[in-house]
Amino acid sequence: xxxxxxxxxxxxxxxxxxxxxxxxxxxxxxxxxxxxxxxxxxxxxxxxxxxxxxxxxxxxxxxxxxxxxxxxxxxxxxxxxxxxxxxxxxxxxxxxxxxxxxxxxxxxxxxxxxxxxxxxxxxxxxxxxxxxxxxxxxxxxxxxxxxxxxxxxxxxxxxxxxxxxxxxxxxxxxxxxxxxxxxxxxxxxxxxxxxxxxxxxxxxxxxxxxxxxxxxxxxxxxxxxxxxxxxxxxxxxxxxxxxxxxxxxxxxxxxxxxxxxxxxxxxxxxxxxxxxxxxxxxxxxxxxxxxxxxxxxxxxxxxxxxxxxxxxxxxxxxxxxxxxxxxxxxxxxxxxxxxxxxxxxxxxxxxxxxxxxxxxxxxxxxxxxxxxxxxxxxxxxxxxxxxxxxxxxxxxxxxxxxxxxxxxxxxxxxxxxxxx
Numbered sequence: 001x002x003x004x005x006x007x008x009x010x011x012x013x014x015x016x017x018x019x020x021x022x023x024x025x026x027x028x029x030x031x032x033x034x035x036x037x038x039x040x041x042x043x044x045x046x047x048x049x050x051x052x053x054x055x056x057x058x059x060x061x062x063x064x065x066x067x068x069x070x071x072x073x074x075x076x077x078x079x080x081x082x083x084x085x086x087x088x089x090x091x092x093x094x095x096x097x098x099x100x101x102x103x104x105x106x107x108x109x110x111x112x113x114x115x116x117x118x119x120x121x122x123x124x125x126x127x128x129x130x131x132x133x134x135x136x137x138x139x140x141x142x143x144x145x146x147x148x149x150x151x152x153x154x155x156x157x158x159x160x161x162x163x164x165x166x167x168x169x170x171x172x173x174x175x176x177x178x179x180x181x182x183x184x185x186x187x188x189x190x191x192x193x194x195x196x197x198x199x200x201x202x203x204x205x206x207x208x209x210x211x212x213x214x215x216x217x218x219x220x221x222x223x224x225x226x227x228x229x230x231x232x233x234x235x236x237x238x239x240x241x242x243x244x245x246x247x248x249x250x251x252x253x254x255x256x257x258x259x260x261x262x263x264x265x266x267x268x269x270x271x272x273x274x275x276x277x278x279x280x281x282x283x284x285x286x287x288x289x290x291x292x293x294x295x296x297x298x299x300x301x302x303x304x305x306x307x308x309x310x311x312x313x314x315x316x317x318x319x320x321x322x323x324x325x326x327x328x329x330x331x332x333x334x335x336x337x338x339x340x341x342x343x344x345x346x347x348x349x350x351x352x353x354x355x356x357x358x359x360x361x362x363x364x365x366x367x368x369x370x371x372x373x374x375x376x377x378x379x380x381x382x383x384x385x386x387x388x389x390x391x392x393x394x395x396x397x398x399x400x401x402x403x404x405x406x407x408x409x410x411x412x413x414x415x416x417x418x419x420x
Contacts, residue, residue: 008050010039016084022158026199027085028237030068030077031061037081038062050080086158088157089201089237116147116163117285123170125289128327131367139171163200165191169207172214177329179368181218188214203240205231205286206287207246212365216258217369242362246275247290250298260298263305267298293322297334304341314342329370332361336373343380351381353391359400371404371412402416 015021016037024032037047051073067076074088085093116241119142127135148169150160172187188211195204208231215224222316228251235244253268272295296319303312316338323331335358342351358374378397384390 008037008042008046008080010072011037011042012083015040017279022087025083026197028068028074030074031064031085033081034058034062040317043100051077052080062293084200084214089199116167119146119168120163120170120286122305123167127170127177128329131329131366131370132177136174137420138181139167139174158198158200161194161201162203162286165194165198165200165203165207168194169210172210176214177369179372183213185211192415200286201234201236202244202284203286205234205238205244207231208234209244209247209251212248212255216254217250219258221255222250224258225252228252228255233349240278241284241287242275242278242389243290244284244287245278246272246295249275250290250295252301254302255304257305260306262306264303269302270277272299274349291322293319293330294406297330298320298336298409300334300337304344309341309345313338313345316341328361329367332358332367332370333373335361336370336377340377340380343377343384348384348387352393354391355381355397357397363410371401372404374401391418 008395012021018036020090021033021036024030024036034044034047038044043045044055044058044062046056051058059065060069068077075093077083078085078088078093080097082093082095084096112408123142125138143164147160150156151164153160159281168187168191172184172191172269174180174185175187188207191207192204192211193205194412208227212224212231214228215221231248231251232245233411235241235248249268249272253265253272259277261386275294276290296315300312300315300319303309303315306312316334319334320331320338323334335354339354339358340350342348342354355377358377374397377396383393
């Protein structure tokens with residue numbers, strides 16, 4: 001009587017805490033998984049039959065001559081062996097039991113600690129209203145005291161790496177809002193490998209988009225284009241999230257516009273607009289939302305760089321109209337863009353009108369980024385001191401700036417010359 005062949009799903013269940021399987025899943029190396037099954041007594045015929053491929057093709061995977069690339073094949077393998085979707089960067093598979101607690105995010109299928117998500121939501125809400133300058137320390141404290149110890153705990157699952165990645169990315173944005181771009185870049189650089197270790201491809205793509213955005217802020221269009229494309233590549237490894245695709249195509253458009261590539265930039269913006277009309281497969285709580293207002297705001301900047309001021313004006317007006325008052329920093333940035341476009345179109349009365357709104361919008365924002373963009377707007381307007389409304393407005397602006405800098409004295413980074 002022949003010896004009973006081991007059940008393939010039972011083998012995988014016994015390997016779910018084995019670093020060899022986890023590493024193969026992170027690398028999406030199906031050949032290594034097939035070899036692990038063979039080492040546990042499974043025949044190549046049974047393995048090939050389970051995933052509906054020929055033994056010849058199976059040997060090619062096992063010997064490294066070719067790799068699984070298609071999403072449908074990854075899903076087929078996950079379902080055949082009951083490999084949890086999150087380990088392969090897939091959505092939760094139909095056979096996986098839905099989690100009731102802690103909270104779960106379908107983009108990687110991994111459970112997320114409720115305390116991390118609660119903290120993330122709280123930081124995000126406060127950041128939108130008051131800016132990230134004074135929140136940076138709190139985010140870093142949560143990372144070091146609540147998240148970091150779990151990264152070295154072998155009992156922790158990949159979800160802790162996703163939490164660490166998302167909160168590290170948030171710390172990067174808050175460093176940028178504090179005017180410390182070198183520190184922001186370091187946070188983004190650390191966040192990406194954490195996201196990849198978690199198997200959360202949408203989160204990795206989201207971080208790449210943030211890195212692209214930061215590169216634009218520091219006038220490195222080539223770097224911005226590189227990270228936008230990297231993000232699009234990452235996004236193909238997980239479930240389709242239209243808002244994420246829209247953000248990545250928008251970052252690509254901004255980078256192309258910065259180098260004057262009109263046709264390519266407009267094509268990328270068209271892809272972003274189309275993506276926002278698509279239906280999402282699932283939400284992803286680690287990702288910041290990218291909505292119509294954000295797309296309009298970023299499109300205004302792209303068209304401004306292309307010299308298409310009439311189109312830029314329409315997008316900027318739309319962004320301001322859509323942006324809620326509770327999103328104080330986003331509203332301020334959108335109004336700065338609108339005022340700048342008015343000034344470039346020589347509509348100085350409208351520029352001053354928006355400028356007065358700005359003085360009320362951002363009086364207490366803890367955002368050095370907003371302060372610096374306001375200073376850029378001032379330099380643009382001071383070219384028109386012969387126009388009395390501009391001269392009167394800039395006098396009010398300077399008074400408001402002195403007050404604002406007193407309120408922000410605790411977060412203003414020192415300049416290279418040693419002064420603030």
